[in-house]
Amino acid sequence: MRIGLGYDLHRLVTGRKLMIGGVEIPFERGLLGHSDADVLAHAVADALLGGIGLPDIGQLFPDTDPLWKDASGETILRRVTQLTREAGWAVSNLDAVLIAEQPKLVPHKPAIRARLAELLGVGPEHVNLKAKTAEGIGVIGAGEAIAAHVVVLLKRTD
Ligand code: MG
Secondary structure: OEEEEEEEEEEEEEOOOEEEOOEEEOOOEEEEOOOOOOHHHHHHHHHHHHHHOOOOHHHHOOOOOOOOOOOOHHHHHHHHHHHHHHOOEEEEEEEEEEEOOOOOOHHHHHHHHHHHHHHHOOOHHHEEEEEEOOOOOHHHHOOOEEEEEEEEEEEEOO
């Protein structure tokens, strides 16, 4: 077995869609960054890459490369899932923590969990998701950013 850890943070700004784990969340602001700035998809992709011993998404999918310039979090995660499979690893389980002061993410947890499981090609019972606030502290607590922490356990497929 192998373990991988991923982390990401993006700033919340007006005039952007809010994408989390491949799900569009209704909110008056969205995350700023590379393509859709899907903070959870990015953290999951980095966790998988860490587990299989590859560089992070910033190195593998640079936004300076025309091929990846506008790649959504979902596209990157699908590619990383494929790389994981090709390397002979499968997701045993994945656990994620989302930290956001707003919007409240708890009502969206089932949809995000189902979408992530679909993108990873596993059943939803292999994916767990927690949503927390930052208790009003720091940039996340001020509602200026959303962060995601992800840990994934991988098992050999051969
Ligand atoms: Mg990111």
